[in-house]
Amino acid sequence: MAVATVRNGVNVDQLVQTIDAIKGDASVAGFTFKANTRWKEGSTSTAEVSSFTHAGQEQTRSKSHILTGSEPEVLLGSDSGPNAVELVLAALGFCYSVGFVYNAAALGYELEELSYEVEGDFDLRNFVGIDAGPRPGFTEIRVRGHARAKNASQEDLDKLCQYVQDTSPVKDILINPVSVKTTLEVTS
Numbered sequence: 001m002a003v004a005t006v007r008n009g010v011n012v013d014q015l016v017q018t019i020d021a022i023k024g025d026a027s028v029a030g031f032t033f034k035a036n037t038r039w040k041e042g043s044t045s046t047a048e049v050s051s052f053t054h055a056g057q058e059q060t061r062s063k064s065h066i067l068t069g070s071e072p073e074v075l076l077g078s079d080s081g082p083n084a085v086e087l088v089l090a091a092l093g094f095c096y097s098v099g100f101v102y103n104a105a106a107l108g109y110e111l112e113e114l115s116y117e118v119e120g121d122f123d124l125r126n127f128v129g130i131d132a133g134p135r136p137g138f139t140e141i142r143v144r145g146h147a148r149a150k151n152a153s154q155e156d157l158d159k160l161c162q163y164v165q166d167t168s169p170v171k172d173i174l175i176n177p178v179s180v181k182t183t184l185e186v187t188s
Contacts, residue, residue, distance in 0.1 A: 010105040028055050037069075043077035044070040075124075085138065088174070089118040092143065095170035100147070103160055109152040117144045141174065 005012040022029045032053040039045045050064035069084055071077025082090065093116040104111050120141040125133020147157050165171060 007105040007108070008101050008111045010102055012105050015102060015106060030055055035067075041078075042070075043075070043083075044068065044080050085120065085122055088138075089120055089141070092116075092141065092168070092170045092174065093118045095168050096143065096145065096164055099164040099168055100145075100160060103163060104149065104152070107152075107156075107160070109156065109160070110150040111147065112150060113146060113148040115146045117146075118142070138174075 002013075004014070030053075033049075034052055035047045035049050037045050037047045045068075047067045047069065048064055049061070049067070051058060051060045053059065067087070068081035069087060070080040071083050072079050075083070077083070096116055097114060100114055101111065118141065120138040122138055123133045125131075126136035145161060147161070149157060152160075
């Protein structure tokens with residue numbers, strides 16, 4: 001039995017097999033991810049992430065993940081979890097991390113450290129109904145990464161960092177328009 005090549009906690013053999021499968025059948029690349037949120041009280045809601053669709057087939061995660069979102073006290077919340085925009089910043093950091101780690105593994109780089117500091121500027125005026133403010137979302141997001149690898153140069157890691165930015169699904173969602181279709185069912 002062959003021993004799997006694992007680098008940075010990633011099974012490189014499975015990663016290559018997955019990429020080859022997508023090259024052979026583009027439908028394998030199709031996913032629909034889901035999150036179900038439920039309001040609890042005040043600014044607090046929970047979101048459950050437990051399933052997704054892959055290549056047209058419903059898939060159940062090995063365990064359900066529950067996230068709690070709330071506002072900080074200065075915004076009248078209970079501070080029982082990060083707020084929605086903080087989760088967006090975390091999502092960008094998570095996405096960059098996965099992209100960096102997987103691609104470093106495929107390139108043979110052995111990472112010793114990887115972290116991201118992600119911050120964004122936000123103005124509440126539009127959100128609270130004062131039209132004088134800028135758009136209701138982030139006006140700028142800044143990311144500062146820190147990486148160290150046993151066998152990769154600064155130039156290697158800079159190239160990888162740029163590649164990760166260019167291929168990040170979350171960065172793409174943030175910088176390009178995405179259609180958002182919302183419906184509301186009023187229950188009695």
